[in-house]
Amino acid sequence: MDNLDRQIINRLQKNLPICTRPFEQVAQELGTTEDKLISRIQALLDDGTLTRFGPLFNAAELGGELSLCAMSIPEQAFDSVADLVGDFPQVAHNYARNHTLNMWFVLATSYPGELEKTLKAIEIKTGYTVYNFPKKKEFFIGLYLNV
């Protein structure tokens, strides 16, 4: 990763303009060319430095429902429960964390009622309680990592 890559990463964590040639505009800001900018973005995506490039959607505003959920799973059952939970396509990510509530996952659903239904289904499938922590208020979202 060279200096131009770093500049690109910093700049593109902010908004890409909506205009006919957005990359040309950003390239000018960074003192490079449209071609070079596009191929650098492609390379950063290919090598996994960027996980995504494009519109970032707000699921809740699009009619879907998102929630953070947690479970308390005994160690001996942990891996099998993780597999069962992971099998649900609505589970977007799942992390082991250091707490009595040791499994934390994000549920992303697309039609009304699907979230509640999925929570129940996970409880039935695993035999453990799912604690649901839907957001009551969003104060801030947006990560900016300076490189």
Added chain:
Amino acid sequence: MTMPKDDSSNDKLDQSIVTLTQSGLPLVPQPYHHLAEQLGVDAEYVMARLRAMQQDGRVRRIGAVPNHYRLGYKANGMSVWDVDDAFIQTAGEKVGQLTFVSHCYERPRAPGIWPYNLFAMVHAHTKAEVYTLVEHIQDVLGDWSRQHDVLFSTRILKKTGFRLGDK
């Protein structure tokens, strides 16, 4: 010229734009024209809809999501706070303004197992740095917070993108 104006065709196009760009924006000199071509509508119309979606919050921004591990941000702590309900709004706003906090939400407590109602995700290079930043949040919250904890992810059990728009 294909540039309908009524709400239902707008909704339909918005839905198509979401589906088409879920895996990302095409990396070509004129990305919005490229989308318009695939959708069979005017580029101006696609750009207008994206602006509208950004204005009403359906699109947060158009940009890049870096992989924090790859950029050296290897320690990600979920700091959680038991904040007096009377102060949650101000507390959330203050914590949300801190540059090292990526997500800041009020969430419900779960009596008996989970006393925390404010969640603030902290990204740093090391665990020690996370703890220093969490102290900083403690300073900001002062007496408003009765207790707090920091949860680190010890293992990724599943990580996939969100599925949006595939109804």
